[in-house]
Structures are given as structure tokens and as C-alpha cells.
Amino acid sequence: xxxxxxxxxxxxxxxxxxxxxxxxxxxxxxxxxxxxxxxxxxxxxxxxxxxxxxxxxxxxxxxxxxxxxxxxxxxxxxxxxx
Numbered sequence: 054x055x056x057x058x059x060x061x062x063x064x065x066x067x068x069x070x071x072x073x074x075x076x077x078x079x080x081x082x083x084x085x086x087x088x089x090x091x092x093x094x095x096x097x098x099x100x101x102x103x104x105x106x107x108x109x110x111x112x113x114x115x116x117x118x119x120x121x122x123x124x125x126x127x128x129x130x131x132x133x134x135x
Contacts, residue, residue, distance in 0.1 A: 104117060
């Protein structure tokens with residue numbers, strides 16, 4: 054088993070957690086909305102990287118892997134919180 058798989062399957066992420074709630078049909082989140090940028094920031098945090106400092110250049114612009122969007126590390130799903 055690779056380290057990434059081991060981290061995602063219970064060593065770092067809480068097993069069996071449900072975060073937030075959806076509307077009646079279950080199509081859209083209404084509380085604790087987590088988008089893909091938040092997911093990327095959380096994965097980078099698990100690897101020990103700061104998503105704000107990890108930059109690359111594209112078309113002479115400094116960008117981050119989270120596209121310079123306002124993101125958060127979703128600490129509620131981690132087995133421990135910093």
C-alpha cells in the first residue's frame with residue numbers, strides 16, 4: 054500500500070465522517086460547503102506543503118495550485134488538527 058493511500062484511508066483522515074448537510078434532494082450542499090480548491094489545499098497540507106507558498110509561473114503570472122482562490126484547509130476531516 055502506498056503512503057498516499059495509507060494517509061487517505063484512515064491514518065490522517067477520520068474514517069466514516071460526513072461533513073455538512075445537503076438540501077432535500079441531496080444535490081447541493083447547504084452547510085459546510087467544501088469545493089475542489091479546499092480539497093486541494095487539504096491534500097497539500099497533508100503532504101506538509103503550504104498552498105499559499107507553492108507557486109508556479111504561467112503566462113508570466115505567479116499562480117498557486119489553488120488558483121489564487123480563497124481556500125481553507127478542511128481541518129474537520131483530519132484525524133488531528135493543528
